[in-house]
Amino acid sequence: MGRPHGEQVADKERHCANLLGERDDLVWLPPVAGRESGYRNKAKMVVGGTVEHPTLGILDAGGQGVDLQGCGLYPGSLAACFPVLAAFVTRATLTPYDVPARTGELKNLLLTQSPDGELLLRFVLRSQEPVARIRKHLPWLLDALPQLRVVSVNLLPDHKAVLEGEREILLTATETLRMRVNGIDLHLRPQSFFQTNTEVAAALYRHAASWVEELAPATVWDLYCGVGGFALHVAARGREVVGIETSVEAIASATLSAADLGLAGVRFAAGDATEFALSAPAPDLVIVNPPRRGIGEVLSRWLEASDVRHVVYSSCNAASLARDLALMPSLRPRRAQVLDMFPQTTHYEVLTLLERTSPSWTGVH
Numbered sequence: 001m002g003r004p005h006g007e008q009v010a011d012k013e014r015h016c017a018n019l020l021g022e023r024d025d026l027v028w029l030p031p032v033a034g035r036e037s038g039y040r041n042k043a044k045m046v047v048g049g050t051v052e053h054p055t056l057g058i059l060d061a062g063g064q065g066v067d068l069q070g071c072g073l074y075p076g077s078l079a080a081c082f083p084v085l086a087a088f089v090t091r092a093t094l095t096p097y098d099v100p101a102r103t104g105e106l107k108n109l110l111l112t113q114s115p116d117g118e119l120l121l122r123f124v125l126r127s128q129e130p131v132a133r134i135r136k137h138l139p140w141l142l143d144a145l146p147q148l149r150v151v152s153v154n155l156l157p158d159h160k161a162v163l164e165g166e167r168e169i170l171l172t173a174t175e176t177l178r179m180r181v182n183g184i185d186l187h188l189r190p191q192s193f194f195q196t197n198t199e200v201a202a203a204l205y206r207h208a209a210s211w212v213e214e215l216a217p218a219t220v221w222d223l224y225c226g227v228g229g230f231a232l233h234v235a236a237r238g239r240e241v242v243g244i245e246t247s248v249e250a251i252a253s254a255t256l257s258a259a260d261l262g263l264a265g266v267r268f269a270a271g272d273a274t275e276f277a278l279s280a281p282a283p284d285l286v287i288v289n290p291p292r293r294g295i296g297e298v299l300s301r302w303l304e305a306s307d308v309r310h311v312v313y314s315s316c317n318a319a320s321l322a323r324d325l326a327l328m329p330s331l332r333p334r335r336a337q338v339l340d341m342f343p344q345t346t347h348y349e350v351l352t353l354l355e356r357t358s359p360s361w362t363g364v365h
């Protein structure tokens with residue numbers, strides 16, 4: 001932080017180019033920088049302090065709350081909600097979880113804002129004990145934050161340094177937040193991943209879709225599809241698109257979006273990306289957008305040995321991307337583009353187009 005944004009982006013490009021190595025046939029497209037502050041569409045606030053004076057932010061090394069309500073990565077419209085949430089903690093007597101003492105109930109507040117300014121709020125609790133109080137005071141909160149659409153409780157009984165648990169209890173009649181990206185309504189449910197920076201995510205989906213359009217594949221897979229961002233952007237008449245993702249919630253959202261858009265050729269299914277690949281006839285083009293660990297050895301080797309001509313690999317960790325690429329020597333990176341999804345941090349997204357090297361195939365120019 002504190003360095004000019006342009007320098008940060010140049011560093012990220014250099015970092016990525018070093019990891020991908022010298023490649024004569026790789027074209028680097030101009031990076032996408034986006035805005036340098038106020039870009040986060042979600043706040044993952046650890047709650048500390050006391051019922052009367054809660055902190056929303058992170059915990060220090062001693063497990064005490066550090067308030068980050070003024071953090072410049074949040075847009076003003078999201079930051080304006082924090083004092084209301086802090087007041088709700090006091091009103092509903094939600095005792096912040098004390099990590100060193102292992103006492104208290106409220107662990108985290110997870111707030112997501114849609115491009116239209118609507119909100120999805122999740123209370124991560126140790127147990128169900130405060131749920132009745134949250135329900136009782138919810139009308140006050142909905143009155144104070146009229147843009148709140150979806151509210152839920154997530155139960156995290158274990159004393160673990162993770163953000164959320166498996167069980168979710170919906171408190172509102174509405175269960176999805178509408179995230180409008182490039183004119184496409186993506187539906188977001190509480191337990192689904194969404195890219196952190198909506199503006200840069202919109203550019204990511206647009207660029208991937210234009211690369212796919214140029215190659216005009218008849219069949220496409222979107223592996224690690226989340227709520228379907230890539231799949232829904234590459235859908236076209238006559239094209240068969242399959243999205244695969246482990247989160248059942250995300251798949252339900254993606255299926256809803258496809259139905260809204262009347263896309264008959266797009267299908268989503270819950271499952272493991274690698275298991276799916278190993279069990280189905282290969283498509284013309286595969287999009288992968290895995291978590292930080294990358295796609296791993298089995299899927300990389302399967303892609304290497306398959307007939308898949310093109311892979312669009314969107315990665316949030318160039319180190320795992322480089323590891324996966326080393327296992328797919330026949331799929332050569334032809335284009336790469338750094339998208340600064342996370343300004344003021346060392347993280348970034350990189351979009352790459354891989355093409356199978358074969359004497360009879362010349363697709364990309």
Ligand SMILES: C[S@@+](CC[C@H](N)C(=O)[O-])C[C@H]1O[C@@H](n2cnc3c(N)ncnc32)[C@H](O)[C@@H]1O
Nearest residue numbers: 193195224225226229245246272273289290291
């Ligand atoms: C970086 S996110 C990408 C989501 C989506 N492509 C998007 O643009 O929002 C990675 C996704 O992979 C999913 N995932 C994790 N492990 C998986 C696996 N083994 N098979 C399929 N999906 C997986 C996660 O639930 C998460 O939604």
